[in-house]
Amino acid sequence: MKELSNSVAIVGVDESDEIGTLPNVSQLSLHLQAIHNAVMDAGLKISDVDGIFTAGQHSPALLGEALGITPRYVDGTTVGGCSFIIMVGHALVALHHGLCDVAVVSHGESGKSGTGVTRSRDTSLSGQFETPYGFGGAATNFGMITTRHMHDYGTTLEDWAQVAVSTRAWACLNPKAKFREPITVQDVLDSRALIYPFNLLNICLVTDAGGAVVLTRADRAKDCAKKPIYVRGAGEATEHTLVTNMRDLPLSRSTKNSGHKAFEMAGVTHSDFDHIMLYDAFTSGPPIMLESLGFCAPGEGVSFFQDGNSTPGGSLPINTNGGGLSYTHSGMYGIFPIIEAVRQQRGECGDRQVPGAKLSLVNGMGGMLSAAGTIILSHET
Amino acid sequence: MLPKCGDCGTAFFYPRILCPHCHSRNVGWIQASGKGKLYSFEIAYRTFNPAFKVEAPFILAMVELEEGPRMMSNLINIEPDPSVVKCDMAVEVVFEKQTDEVTLALFQPAR
Numbered sequence: 001m002k003e004l005s006n007s008v009a010i011v012g013v014d015e016s017d018e019i020g021t022l023p024n025v026s027q028l029s030l031h032l033q034a035i036h037n038a039v040m041d042a043g044l045k046i047s048d049v050d051g052i053f054t055a056g057q058h059s060p061a062l063l064g065e066a067l068g069i070t071p072r073y074v075d076g077t078t079v080g081g082c083s084f085i086i087m088v089g090h091a092l093v094a095l096h097h098g099l100c101d102v103a104v105v106s107h108g109e110s111g112k113s114g115t116g117v118t119r120s121r122d123t124s125l126s127g128q129f130e131t132p133y134g135f136g137g138a139a140t141n142f143g144m145i146t147t148r149h150m151h152d153y154g155t156t157l158e159d160w161a162q163v164a165v166s167t168r169a170w171a172c173l174n175p176k177a178k179f180r181e182p183i184t185v186q187d188v189l190d191s192r193a194l195i196y197p198f199n200l201l202n203i204c205l206v207t208d209a210g211g212a213v214v215l216t217r218a219d220r221a222k223d224c225a226k227k228p229i230y231v232r233g234a235g236e237a238t239e240h241t242l243v244t245n246m247r248d249l250p251l252s253r254s255t256k257n258s259g260h261k262a263f264e265m266a267g268v269t270h271s272d273f274d275h276i277m278l279y280d281a282f283t284s285g286p287p288i289m290l291e292s293l294g295f296c297a298p299g300e301g302v303s304f305f306q307d308g309n310s311t312p313g314g315s316l317p318i319n320t321n322g323g324g325l326s327y328t329h330s331g332m333y334g335i336f337p338i339i340e341a342v343r344q345q346r347g348e349c350g351d352r353q354v355p356g357a358k359l360s361l362v363n364g365m366g367g368m369l370s371a372a373g374t375i376i377l378s379h380e381t
Numbered sequence: 382m383l384p385k386c387g388d389c390g391t392a393f394f395y396p397r398i399l400c401p402h403c404h405s406r407n408v409g410w411i412q413a414s415g416k417g418k419l420y421s422f423e424i425a426y427r428t429f430n431p432a433f434k435v436e437a438p439f440i441l442a443m444v445e446l447e448e449g450p451r452m453m454s455n456l457i458n459i460e461p462d463p464s465v466v467k468c469d470m471a472v473e474v475v476f477e478k479q480t481d482e483v484t485l486a487l488f489q490p491a492r
Contacts, residue, residue, distance in 0.1 A: 125395055128395075129394075129395055129452070129453065130453040131430060131432075131433075132483075132485055133441065133442075133453055133454050133455050133485070133487075134425060134428060134429065134430060134435060134439060134441060134455065135430070135441060135453055136429040136430035136433070137429050137430075139423075139429065140423060140425070140429050140441055143421075143423035143441070144421040144422070144423065144441075144443045145421070147421045147422055147423060147468065148420065148421040148443075148468060151421070151467075151468035151469070193426045194425075194426055194427060195423050195424065195425045195426060195427075195429070195441075196423055196424035196425075196426075196463050197423070197463070242395070243443065243453075244394065244443060244450070244451040244453060245401075245451075249420075249421075
């Protein structure tokens with residue numbers, strides 16, 4: 001994959017017209033708004049799009065139909081919230097080989113309101129083997145990883161709370177963020193106890209939102225409206241679906257493998273990054289990802305969030321959009337850290353701009369660290 | 382009962398038609414000891430599924446069975462308090478009959 005580094009660029013990004021609580025906007029409309037906005041951002045036309053990549057309930061065929069186009073390349077890989085990050089890598093390969101010329105990766109989810117969502121009976125393995133004991137939803141599974149991390153490495157509830165505090169500090173600077181009031185570690189510890197080891201402020205938002213990313217080959221990218229942001233590396237991996245089958249718990253084998261592939265393709269190392277976006281469905285997620293990616297020894301990930309290092313003005317800014325914890329989280333959050341990394345690399349982020357950001361890492365999880373996608377973005381080749 | 386590979390001897394959970402370790406299809410069943418340790422846990426202060434009728438707080442448990450595999454369950458007969466419940470504590474199975482057709486494998490601190 002090394003020869004594909006920098007061969008493709010992200011040329012358009014945007015959210016749906018609004019994000020938040022939108023009972024009058026269907027899930028499909030969230031997709032279409034985001035695609036339209038991102039294609040406009042790129043200075044392209046919907047009719048230029050010939051590759052559709054999407055995960056979740058709506059197939060790429062439905063998006064093609066709704067847009068009135070007939071894509072010649074489609075991908076519906078659905079392995080959780082990181083699917084969109086993985087699809088940047090898939091789009092890169094497809095574009096490189098000329099299987100399509102303009103690729104759109106799209107997300108739309110009415111996660112809060114459920115508008116246009118098809119409900120179906122749970123016939124999953126988790127439904128069979130775990131629901132009878134009261135399991136249901138991400139918190140009941142991710143907490144297992146978190147409690148074990150605390151046992152193995154002595155991590156504390158105060159440590160996890162730091163992640164919420166840091167992320168909120170960024171959200172205060174993002175006009176699109178849902179929560180924009182600063183919080184303290186004590187606020188997190190005092191928030192409503194839902195499921196030990198998580199209080200309310202350790203858990204992401206639930207919103208309605210769409211987001212889309214437009215990619216094309218580097219030669220064509222130069223003619224688009226905005227500065228091209230090059231895909232320098234991409235990796236993906238999956239391991240399990242049930243947390244009981246996660247071999248390296250509390251570390252993530254899929255994250256380790258995905259990161260390794262992306263770093264190798266980009267020819268970069270940990271210390272090269274000046275901006276990091278990590279999927280934060282729970283406060284324990286980002287530190288565990290940093291450990292799994294090899295940024296530090298197991299158990300030391302929380303140190304990245306201490307002493308203001310990850311906050312505005314800090315030495316290594318993390319989750320500068322305010323994250324799933326404070327900006328938005330529709331369910332499959334993975335498109336949004338890509339959008340933020342592109343905006344940071346373009347220098348469009350106003351008050352929350354990371355000065356001189358040259359190399360962004362985007363790492364996401366699907367399910368409970370079950371799947372992973374990693375991409376490395378830069379405005380330089 | 383637990384599925385166990387007849388070739389490499391790996392016990393695993395959930396049941397499937399091949400061994401996830403060596404990929405042999407020579408899979409049989411063994412009687413599990415019912416003993417294990419609490420690998421990890423959560424304490425739920427509300428229910429996360431409207432069909433689940435146990436009153437909160439209750440303990441969600443990931444048990445590592447003596448035979449190797451891990452499974453989800455509940456830990457009962459102990460105070461639902463993080464200063465009392467500890468990872469790696471020894472636990473044993475308690476079968477709780479729900480209906481004539483459904484019995485759940487719950488766990489309690491080993492006696």
